[in-house]
Amino acid sequence: MFVGIDVGTSTVKAAAFDATGRELAVEARPVGLDLRDGVVEQDMEEVYAAVLAVLGALTARVSEPVELAGLTGQGDGVWLVDAAGRPVRPAASWMDGRAHDLVDGWLADGTFETVFRRTGGAMFPGSPGPLLAWxxxxxxxxxxxxxxAVYCKDMVFQRLxxxxxxxxxxxxxxxxxxxPRTRTYDxxxxxxxxxxxxxxxxxxxxxxxATGEVAGGTAGGAAAAGPAPGPEPESESGLPPGTRLANxxxxxxxxxxxxxxTEPGDGLLIVGTCLASLVATTELDLGGEPAGLFISTDRPGHWLRAMPAMVGTAALDWVLGTTGVRHQEVDGLLAATPPGAHGVRVLPYFAPSGERAPFVEPRLRAELTGVSLESTPADLIRATCEGIGYAARHCLAAAGLTGTLAVCGGGTRSPAWMRLLADVLGRPLRVVEGEVGARGAVLAAAERxxxxxxxxxxxxxxxxxxxDAERAAYYAKGYEEHLRRLAEARDRARR
Incomplete structure (x- = not known):
């Protein structure tokens, strides 16, 4: 059995796979977010407890011996820990907006662009640089x-x-x-x-x-510099002591x-809390508009050009909560209104810290237009899904998509939304269901x-x-209108 652990923003999951990649079982636990006045934080102990809970439940369900485990999780933010990996304060989430004034200043004085030209990373308020400076x-x-000051999965790895x-x-x-050229800190x-x-x-x-062994055995690899200072008891994690783990x-x-x-030009769209667009590349081009980032991979000379927009399914969740519509009703409502949603339009920039890809506007906010007394919840939901699709198309174009496109994330559970996305993007979607992040964590561990x-x-x-060719042509025109409205909204955000 191979175990993948995915420590997400709102949900922690552990998935078991057999040697062929067949998903055997999944355990999940929700974790909370503390949102107040632009501040978004998480309780690290709650997150770590959720990791232990899903691992314990998973290994109780599937009794096969564990060959190895891989760990992944949410990126960015700041997770301050002591020498043993315990929290010093709550984690500042990647969704946090408190440092937007710093980012505004760096945008104005050229620091922002200088950093991008050196590292390929466009800072946003919830990234480690602004948060640490704040x-x-x-x-x-x-x-x-x-x-x-670590990242989410690093805290979990050290403690496990x-x-x-x-x-x-x-x-x-x-x-x-x-x-990204030297793979060392600048x-x-x-x-x-x-x-x-x-x-x-x-x-x-x-x-x-980084590799190591689950505490209870001898920690090893790059994760350990000596004897473990206080291993977690065997019963806590559910993984047998000595289980090989990759971070x-x-x-x-x-x-x-x-x-x-993994092939240059191929892309991935993750329709999750964050709407992330990734394109594999072997070219490190630090020109153009500073936005998104180049993610270094385990293969030197290979990067992922990433355009992780701030809000994906979170935007739809907000609309569903506001209208009182349940998730299981979405497919039916998407079918109840035509493309264009009877004139309702949504710019889906709902994050309190604005947007970070394929441009950076810390003060940009969502806009809902074309609504009248005749508008229905179905119109609002379709317009939101279309707006998210347009944002994805913008990100993928900026990231340099030329090959095939895979799609994963919670949004793939809606067949109607996947059909809508294919039409808005104007290309076939390779839908990959299940725990894709956990699957990737296992593949990385196996390689290591x-x-x-x-x-x-x-x-x-x-x-x-x-x-559908006819709907794709309609949405191609709608995309141009989206870009025009977005440009106007960005101008307003800067005033």
Missing amino acids: LDRHEPKSLDAAAA TGGERAVTDVSDASMPFLD NGVVELLGLTRRRGLLAPVSDPV GPYDLPACALGAGV YGVALDTAAWTEPTLVVEP
Whole structure:
């Protein structure tokens, strides 16, 4: 049995696979987000407890011996931990908006663009650079008390393995301090952001993927520098002591692996809380509009050009909650109104920290237009799904999509939305269902440990959704209108 652990923003999952890639079982637990006045935080102990809970439940259901496990999770944000990996304060989420004034200033004085030209990463308020700079100014005692500023999966990895120090991988480190050419931290960028005295908080980059053994055995690999300081009891994690575990990559590149997106030009659209567009590339072009990021992968010379828009299914969830519509009603309502939603239009930029891809506008907000007393919940829902589709098309174009397109994430559970997306994007969709991030985490672990798996079988799409030619032509015109309205909204956001 192979186990993939995916520590998501709102849900923590563990999935078991057999050697052919067949999904045997999945366990999931929700975790909370504390949202207030632009601040978005998470309780690290709640997150870690959810990891232990899903692993315990999974191994109780499937009694096969565990060959190895891979770990992935949400990226960005700041997770401050002490030497044992315990929290110093709540984690600042990638959705956090408190540092938007800093980003505004860096946009104005050229720091933002300079950082992008050096690292290929366009900072946004919820990325580690702005958040660490904000904490250094407003909450320095938290940084003083921390041994490391890590990412979500790194905290979990250190505690599961009992490692003496935190480590991260090249994918998580890609934003915003990593030089993608040398695969090491760019100290000049650290200095530009005023964080030189906090340089020691950046976790060492383990290249390739960090490995170790689940506590209770002997921690090893790049994750450990000596004896484990206090292993978790065997019964806590559910994984047998000594189980081989690999840390990383984080959820976006893990999903790319799990969907088989590795050839240059091929792309992946993740329709999840975050609407993420990724395109595999061997070309490092740091020109053009500074937006998104280049994610370093386990293969030097190979990157993922990523355009992770801030809001995906979260936008639809907000509309469903506001209208009182249940998720299981979405497909029926999408069929109840025609393309164009009777003139209702949605710019789906609902995140409190604005947008980060394929452009950065910290103050951009969602807009809902064309609504009248005759508008129905079906119109609002279709318009939201269409707006998300237009945003995805914009991101994929900016990322350089030229090959096939795979789609995964919670949105794939709606057949009607997948048909709509195929029409809006004007191309076939290779739909990959199941726990794609966890699947990718296992494939990364297998590569690191030299375990041979049939990756083609592991990443085979569930189905292919073809676009309708007439609707695709309609939406091609709608996309041009979307870009016009977006440009006007961006102008207003800057005033």
